[in-house]
Amino acid sequence: MASSFGAAQVLVASNRGPVSYEVREDGSLHAKRGGGGLVSGLSAIGPDAGALWVCSALGDGDREAVRRGVGEDGVRMLDVPADVHADAYNGIANSVLWFVHHMLYQTPLEPVFDAEFRRQWASYEAYNRAFAEALAEEAAEGAVAIVQDYHLTLVPGMLRELRPDLRIGHFSHTPWAPVDYFRLLPDDIAERVLRGMLGADRLGFLTRRWADAFTACCDAVVGGLGGTEIGVHGLGADGDFLRARSHEADVEERMADLREEIGTAPDGGARRTVVRVDRTELSKNIVRGLLAYRELLAGRPEWRERVVHVAFAYPSRQDLAVYRDYTAEVRRVAEAVNEEFGTPGWTPVVLNLKDDFARSLAAYRLADVALVNPVRDGMNLVAKEVPVVSETGCALVLSREAGAYEELGEDAVVVNPYDVVGTADALHEALSLPAGERAERSKRLAAAGTALPPARWFLEQLDALRG
Numbered sequence: 001m002a003s004s005f006g007a008a009q010v011l012v013a014s015n016r017g018p019v020s021y022e023v024r025e026d027g028s029l030h031a032k033r034g035g036g037g038l039v040s041g042l043s044a045i046g047p048d049a050g051a052l053w054v055c056s057a058l059g060d061g062d063r064e065a066v067r068r069g070v071g072e073d074g075v076r077m078l079d080v081p082a083d084v085h086a087d088a089y090n091g092i093a094n095s096v097l098w099f100v101h102h103m104l105y106q107t108p109l110e111p112v113f114d115a116e117f118r119r120q121w122a123s124y125e126a127y128n129r130a131f132a133e134a135l136a137e138e139a140a141e142g143a144v145a146i147v148q149d150y151h152l153t154l155v156p157g158m159l160r161e162l163r164p165d166l167r168i169g170h171f172s173h174t175p176w177a178p179v180d181y182f183r184l185l186p187d188d189i190a191e192r193v194l195r196g197m198l199g200a201d202r203l204g205f206l207t208r209r210w211a212d213a214f215t216a217c218c219d220a221v222v223g224g225l226g227g228t229e230i231g232v233h234g235l236g237a238d239g240d241f242l243r244a245r246s247h248e249a250d251v252e253e254r255m256a257d258l259r260e261e262i263g264t265a266p267d268g269g270a271r272r273t274v275v276r277v278d279r280t281e282l283s284k285n286i287v288r289g290l291l292a293y294r295e296l297l298a299g300r301p302e303w304r305e306r307v308v309h310v311a312f313a314y315p316s317r318q319d320l321a322v323y324r325d326y327t328a329e330v331r332r333v334a335e336a337v338n339e340e341f342g343t344p345g346w347t348p349v350v351l352n353l354k355d356d357f358a359r360s361l362a363a364y365r366l367a368d369v370a371l372v373n374p375v376r377d378g379m380n381l382v383a384k385e386v387p388v389v390s391e392t393g394c395a396l397v398l399s400r401e402a403g404a405y406e407e408l409g410e411d412a413v414v415v416n417p418y419d420v421v422g423t424a425d426a427l428h429e430a431l432s433l434p435a436g437e438r439a440e441r442s443k444r445l446a447a448a449g450t451a452l453p454p455a456r457w458f459l460e461q462l463d464a465l466r467g
């Protein structure tokens with residue numbers, strides 16, 4: 001296949017691919033774009049640029065597509081048995097590795113690594129092996145393979161054994177846990193994860209902080225990095241795409257709807273908007289964000305009727321009870337704020353639980369303040385995207401625990417994500433910034449946030465990997 005990456009063939013491997021399928025009532029298959037920050041980042045360099053993307057079939061629609069031989073050029077979907085995928089994805093990747101790196105365990109009772117965990121771990125190994133074998137089969141002599149994220153930590157080591165001729169990279173889109181937290185994992189598993197990743201020639205991380213944490217874990221658990229190189233590549237937003245997409249007709253339509261829902265202040269002026277857009281993900285800290293907004297309205301009554309919090313909490317990982325419970329809590333707290341403060345002409349929180357990309361872009365355009373307050377986050381692309389699209393320039397309230405803080409911290413209003421009162425104060429400060437200063441800061445945030453757009457982010461890694 002022709003590639004825009006030069007002579008060597010390029011392969012990418014990730015759990016979630018660039019496309020997923022739905023079976024319609026009439027039995028036809030409908031393709032839609034895959035979701036999440038990783039996919040948005042990789043889409044700019046995937047099949048269209050000539051890379052082969054190996055990913056997993058994720059649901060019945062995808063499995064049906066594989067069975068019918070329906071697919072896109074440059075994408076190979078692996079039909080791993082559904083129970084093996086569920087154990088690997090829900091069980092190990094999202095309930096163990098994600099929790100470790102985001103430090104989400106309620107440690108008096110969790111984690112418990114029992115026989116069930118060991119059974120799921122066997123599936124995680126089988127799942128990783130399926131990827132390694134597919135990559136080994138697809139790769140031409142001397143090809144470059146870049147493996148993505150915590151779902152596939154064992155692939156580099158397995159692939160190295162099968163195909164010593166390849167250049168192998170791995171990129172982590174999550175934070176990396178500090179040594180003491182990483183060592184909650186059983187010793188043999190901690191070692192397997194690190195040795196699996198160290199099978200790569202080069203490992204990439206989103207920030208220096210996560211790269212250093214990984215190095216510290218290797219020093220403590222396996223005596224160092226061996227010959228593996230470490231690189232930092234801070235994935236940025238795709239400014240050109242966002243600017244163009246946010247002016248398409250569907251976004252304009254939704255702007256009109258949103259403007260009506262936001263309404264006008266009692267003096268007839270425009271209401272301010274505090275916007276957040278997240279998957280309903282435990283690490284994103286949506287509930288404390290709502291409590292901070294409540295605190296703002298309680299402690300500074302001058303903002304009542306003058307501000308609306310437009311919060312997007314898209315469905316995520318709903319197979320896991322803890323995510324379903326979190327979604328219910330987000331809804332409960334948003335309703336409680338509306339009940340406590342709402343008036344006939346003012347809904348303080350406009351909560352959106354349905355996935356609608358065009359509507360979130362409309363909210364970006366209307367944003368006066370973006371609220372990004374994760375307890376821990378690999379990067380957080382929303383922090384980088386809103387300043388690019390916001391029409392009047394937006395202020396950014398940003399958690400110091402988001403990877404994006406390393407690049408955007410100077411022009412953001414920075415918060416400790418656990419401090420609800422501090423976050424309420426930050427919201428007040430952001431809402432009160434003089435228009436000129438807000439616009440200036442927003443311009444600098446947009447420039448920093450688009451400094452390494454996805455295509456360059458990927459090319460940078462390829463160049464480094466090829467030496």
Ligand SMILES: O=P(O)(O)OC[C@H]1O[C@H](O[C@H]2O[C@H](CO)[C@@H](O)[C@H](O)[C@H]2O)[C@H](O)[C@@H](O)[C@@H]1O
Nearest residue numbers: 016036037038149173174235377378379380381
């Ligand atoms: O595939 P899902 O289980 O639905 O989850 C979606 C993605 O979540 C994580 O995204 C991270 O990657 C982003 C890009 O580098 C980063 O900006 C964000 O802050 C992270 O949370 C996960 O790492 C991906 O593998 C998932 O596909």
